[in-house]
Amino acid sequence: MDDNKKKQWTENTIFLVVILGCGLGVDNTYYLQIMTFIGINTLLALGLNMLMGYAGQVSLGHAAFYGIGAYTTAILSGTYGISPWAALVCAVSCAVFIAFVVGLPTLKLSGYYLGMGTLGFGMIVNILFREWSTVTGGSSGFVGIPMLEAGPVSFMSGRNYFFLVWMVVLVAVLLCRRILSSRMGRALRSIHDGENASLAVGVNTHFLKLQIFMFSAALGAVAGFLYAHFVMFISPESFGFMVSVKMVTMVVIGGMASVWGALLGASLLTLLPEVLHGFAEYEMIIFGLILMVVMIFMPQGLTRGLLDIYEHSRKRDKRHGN
Amino acid sequence: MQEIIQYLFSGITTGAIYAVIAVGLSMLYSSTELINFAHGEFVMLGAMAIVTLWVHMALPLPLAFAGAVALGCCMGLLFERLAIRTARTPQPIVLVIITVGASIFLRGVAMIVWGKDPFSVPAFSRHDSIEIAGAALLPQSIWIVGAAVLLAGGIHFFLKKTLTGKAMVACAVNKKAAWLTGIPSEKMGILAFAVSTGSGAVAGIFIAPITMSSYDMGTMLGLKGFCAAMIGGLGSLWGAFAGGILLGVLESLGAGLISSGLKDAIAFILLLLILYICPGGLFSAKEAKRF
Amino acid sequence: MVTDSVKAFSKQSLGSCDIECPKDITRSHDILNVRNLTKMFGGVTAQDDISFSIEPGIVCGLIGPNGAGKTTLFNMITGIYRPDSGQVLFNGRPTRKMAVHQLVRAGIARTFQHVELFGSMTLLENVLVGMHVRTKSGFWGAVTRMPWVMREERRAREKAMDLLEFTGLTQYAHRPAGDLPVGRQKMAEIARALASEPKLLLLDEPAAGLNPVETEALGKLIQRVKERAVTMMLVEHDMSLAMGISDKVIVLDRGKKLAEGSPREVQNNQAVMEAYLGRG
Ligand SMILES: Nc1ncnc2c1ncn2[C@@H]1O[C@H](COP(=O)(O)OP(=O)(O)O)[C@@H](O)[C@H]1O
Ligand SMILES: [Mg+2]
Numbered sequence: 001m002d003d004n005k006k007k008q009w010t011e012n013t014i015f016l017v018v019i020l021g022c023g024l025g026v027d028n029t030y031y032l033q034i035m036t037f038i039g040i041n042t043l044l045a046l047g048l049n050m051l052m053g054y055a056g057q058v059s060l061g062h063a064a065f066y067g068i069g070a071y072t073t074a075i076l077s078g079t080y081g082i083s084p085w086a087a088l089v090c091a092v093s094c095a096v097f098i099a100f101v102v103g104l105p106t107l108k109l110s111g112y113y114l115g116m117g118t119l120g121f122g123m124i125v126n127i128l129f130r131e132w133s134t135v136t137g138g139s140s141g142f143v144g145i146p147m148l149e150a151g152p153v154s155f156m157s158g159r160n161y162f163f164l165v166w167m168v169v170l171v172a173v174l175l176c177r178r179i180l181s182s183r184m185g186r187a188l189r190s191i192h193d194g195e196n197a198s199l200a201v202g203v204n205t206h207f208l209k210l211q212i213f214m215f216s217a218a219l220g221a222v223a224g225f226l227y228a229h230f231v232m233f234i235s236p237e238s239f240g241f242m243v244s245v246k247m248v249t250m251v252v253i254g255g256m257a258s259v260w261g262a263l264l265g266a267s268l269l270t271l272l273p274e275v276l277h278g279f280a281e282y283e284m285i286i287f288g289l290i291l292m293v294v295m296i297f298m299p300q301g302l303t304r305g306l307l308d309i310y311e312h313s314r315k316r317d318k319r320h321g322n
Numbered sequence: 323m324q325e326i327i328q329y330l331f332s333g334i335t336t337g338a339i340y341a342v343i344a345v346g347l348s349m350l351y352s353s354t355e356l357i358n359f360a361h362g363e364f365v366m367l368g369a370m371a372i373v374t375l376w377v378h379m380a381l382p383l384p385l386a387f388a389g390a391v392a393l394g395c396c397m398g399l400l401f402e403r404l405a406i407r408t409a410r411t412p413q414p415i416v417l418v419i420i421t422v423g424a425s426i427f428l429r430g431v432a433m434i435v436w437g438k439d440p441f442s443v444p445a446f447s448r449h450d451s452i453e454i455a456g457a458a459l460l461p462q463s464i465w466i467v468g469a470a471v472l473l474a475g476g477i478h479f480f481l482k483k484t485l486t487g488k489a490m491v492a493c494a495v496n497k498k499a500a501w502l503t504g505i506p507s508e509k510m511g512i513l514a515f516a517v518s519t520g521s522g523a524v525a526g527i528f529i530a531p532i533t534m535s536s537y538d539m540g541t542m543l544g545l546k547g548f549c550a551a552m553i554g555g556l557g558s559l560w561g562a563f564a565g566g567i568l569l570g571v572l573e574s575l576g577a578g579l580i581s582s583g584l585k586d587a588i589a590f591i592l593l594l595l596i597l598y599i600c601p602g603g604l605f606s607a608k609e610a611k612r613f
Numbered sequence: 614m615v616t617d618s619v620k621a622f623s624k625q626s627l628g629s630c631d632i633e634c635p636k637d638i639t640r641s642h643d644i645l646n647v648r649n650l651t652k653m654f655g656g657v658t659a660q661d662d663i664s665f666s667i668e669p670g671i672v673c674g675l676i677g678p679n680g681a682g683k684t685t686l687f688n689m690i691t692g693i694y695r696p697d698s699g700q701v702l703f704n705g706r707p708t709r710k711m712a713v714h715q716l717v718r719a720g721i722a723r724t725f726q727h728v729e730l731f732g733s734m735t736l737l738e739n740v741l742v743g744m745h746v747r748t749k750s751g752f753w754g755a756v757t758r759m760p761w762v763m764r765e766e767r768r769a770r771e772k773a774m775d776l777l778e779f780t781g782l783t784q785y786a787h788r789p790a791g792d793l794p795v796g797r798q799k800m801a802e803i804a805r806a807l808a809s810e811p812k813l814l815l816l817d818e819p820a821a822g823l824n825p826v827e828t829e830a831l832g833k834l835i836q837r838v839k840e841r842a843v844t845m846m847l848v849e850h851d852m853s854l855a856m857g858i859s860d861k862v863i864v865l866d867r868g869k870k871l872a873e874g875s876p877r878e879v880q881n882n883q884a885v886m887e888a889y890l891g892r893g
Binding site: 056057058060105106108109110111112115116117119120121123124127128131132204241242245248252281282283284285286287288289290291292295296297298299 | 333352357359408409410411413414415416417418419422423424425426427428429430431433434541545548549552555581584585586587590591594595597601
Binding site for chain 1: 691693712713714717718722723725728729731732733734737738740741743745747748751752754755756758762765767769781805806886
């Protein structure tokens, strides 16, 4: 127990130091921007990882919540001039409420049906963004999202925004950790290992799945809020099916290793397009291959799979060494 | 009135294509208990293959047709061998992600091979449209509906009347028992995949002349096929067929009478309603989920 | 018009009272009453008009050939399957409207014929999940980590360790449950089931796959659980175990109840001998 706590403290400290180091040490706006995007994607991956990695429930429409967060704040603060921070509260409440309404029937489904149900939900929301053009700006997008400000601090500069995003990520990481190490987290993981047994042991699996669905929707909405006020222009493409697939890919890479897996998945998928020349052309092929290959050989996720192989070989070495 | 008949015609035409897609999905489900999220991409492959073989290479139509279907079958076969059979833990959630991955992969490949621009394909027969009650019926529509009925009938005959087909269904019902009676369940799996993706390619070939074909047409079509299959009850071929026609007509009427922007949303709203209310489909009372 | 509907209403409520308030209310001290349960799967009648009752504190053996419907019966008592007709009363209360987790909270726990531990979680965590219905903290508790949450967690862990000691599994506490030997996994399932503090424990073939030494240890464990005033139903193919430990035995065959009585009575029953030794 105590060992665990110590380990978590060191992890958190390292994380904080790295954030501070990157934020203060990097001057290049382009790099800061990329690292901010990594933070936003990490939030998305963290939320979906709770649902997919830990509770074992697939969602192919999670970009919808990302979009709901972004469009809610855009409309409220852009069109109606409400303070963005009040809009944030509305965005999160809205996403959580929709997650509740949609999750109630959808999370009763399992396997293929759940995949289809969430996919259909994501598509409907995206069509809404596109077609409700008087409010959302339609397929040409929404222009005129205001900058974030908190009293005297303006988040105009890349550096301030970077710190804002990563502080939110840190809070989200701590929240996920607390949930996972609690009674609720244990029950969640038990659903992943065997839903029938979990039910028979007395876990209200449907309610629990619903709760975690709402939690991940909230994280998605926060990510959408941060995204909208960062790029200040949003369009339906940013929240379409491909984005949902991208989120799933991040989780598949990060897997159930730990909340850090989500960070790894998000970093990889944000950096790849920047590093690989002509990535946009091959983006779909690469995502598709990652999804297929990882799921075929390491269904518990890439990071977890690699860790397992490493631990296995270390055990074997020990046995042979002695 | 005249308008409504026109909507009905076009609805039945697209509906027939949805029906073929749905029959392919449903047939795969009833013989392997798997739902292929990449099914729509095989439809796209069929359409793109006919663009290359018939329009660009100017092969005779029957030859191009056979080539496109063969491509669909072969890709399905490869897919089954390389991605489905190799899965370490063939649970639904894993297979969902694998097939979604395959769908993105195939779309990416198609984008590189055929580019991003859509293609148009001329009608298969150059007859004038027939006028019925003031509404125009395109000969292509007759082609499509005829082919759909033939294909669904053929698959139905294959599954219900031939030995191989019966063996295939037996594998889905109980793999072990089928294996014990000497049915090569692995071969049956491959065959089911090939027939299913081949029929997907046929749907693609027939849809090519009435729409624009591009690398990203598959996802929507696949989802609509799935929606149709769910309406009819997964695993029931005639249910899937009826579901396809129903969906096509509803979409066409909805797009014409309400708003064309909502055309795609209709299918998805219908899909969710079916999933929530009667996951066994409209035409059967059977429950889809087994504990 | 009005009087008609009043009449209809009173009739209806009287009718429902017939079901809700059983005539043989004198036997309501039974912990479990099963009445005319019937369940079909397609064409298979898995349960055909089964009725019996169980007094508190006893061990009731449930035997019958494979496919007799024993597991199905457990699934209906625990609320996983809904019966086609008939009802189950637990402590005199009908369970039809209760969800599975509510039944567990009311005091019904079970183990599985094929081990269904949470393989990737440690044994301790498995037992802690078993305690789910006896603990309270939820999402907000987890997030805020209030003192009462931490206290509850500490107490739960202590109790879980006690249970592991009770079942002789202390040494495996921090190992993933999936890595345990099969014999230990069977015991672990009992530990997890006991964690919910059941009044009625349903054991589905707990001795299947155990060697003779382990089977004996299991027998002793069941005896000790019985001393804790837990009523048990036990599906078992090992006749010496089933007959030795049970106060009462129920025999099922092809969904029908063949016999019910003391182990001796059942052993001498003609119908049972036929079911087991072959039939035409
Ligand atoms: N979910 C189910 N679907 C269909 N048939 C089932 C299901 N569960 C049990 N059965 C059938 O019910 C009968 C009784 O099974 P079961 O209760 O498992 O027997 P036992 O535990 O006594 O060996 C068997 O014929 C079995 O095939
Ligand atoms: Mg059994």
